[in-house]
Amino acid sequence: MRMNFTRRDWIFGTLGSTAWAAIAAGQEHARTSIEQPYSAKFEFFDIAAAGDIAAIAEQILPSDDGPGATEAGVIFFIDRALTTFDTDKQDIYRNGLSDLNERRAKMFPGSGSFAGLSKGQQGELLRAIENSDFFETIRIHTLLGFLGNPSYGGNRGSAGWKYIGFEDRMVWTPPFGYYDAEAK
Numbered sequence: 001m002r003m004n005f006t007r008r009d010w011i012f013g014t015l016g017s018t019a020w021a022a023i024a025a026g027q028e029h030a031r032t033s034i035e036q037p038y039s040a041k042f043e044f045f046d047i048a049a050a051g052d053i054a055a056i057a058e059q060i061l062p063s064d065d066g067p068g069a070t071e072a073g074v075i076f077f078i079d080r081a082l083t084t085f086d087t088d089k090q091d092i093y094r095n096g097l098s099d100l101n102e103r104r105a106k107m108f109p110g111s112g113s114f115a116g117l118s119k120g121q122q123g124e125l126l127r128a129i130e131n132s133d134f135f136e137t138i139r140i141h142t143l144l145g146f147l148g149n150p151s152y153g154g155n156r157g158s159a160g161w162k163y164i165g166f167e168d169r170m171v172w173t174p175p176f177g178y179y180d181a182e183a184k
Helices: 007-014 017-035 047-060 074-083 087-107 119-129 133-147 156-164
Strands: none
Touching: 047 074, 047 087, 047 119, 047 133, 074 087, 074 133, 087 119, 087 133, 119 133, 133 156
């Protein structure tokens, strides 16, 4: 007996109901983050950890000659990444934040948080961890959150795209450049 399956049947059959729930939750979080940028709730970070990660992201991509990590809402992208597609990086953040706070307490006795340090002190502390997996992971997440599609929770108001001159258009018409000058 032969069964006739359409591509749609196959797709729906291969994606279990769990996947659909995760996809729907991810889309809802991204939509809320975009529509109400400062009302989105953190799912992975607590407020203190979010403040420290946001301050690190701002050191990586500062708001000096244009929008930075803060304006692009990178912290919301990172939080969402750690509860969806990058759950395997959660321990890197947990252990990294713990190590960061231990180093902060030794280097700057009496300080309460990374976010509470001066910009100079933050830079000094980040130079001490710049070769760690933790710093590299935050660096990558910061860039992804700045330049990624806004539907993923970062790049608010297309701040990153505007900064690099990216035009989000569905269709481009030739010629694209000198190599396409004779296209018709």
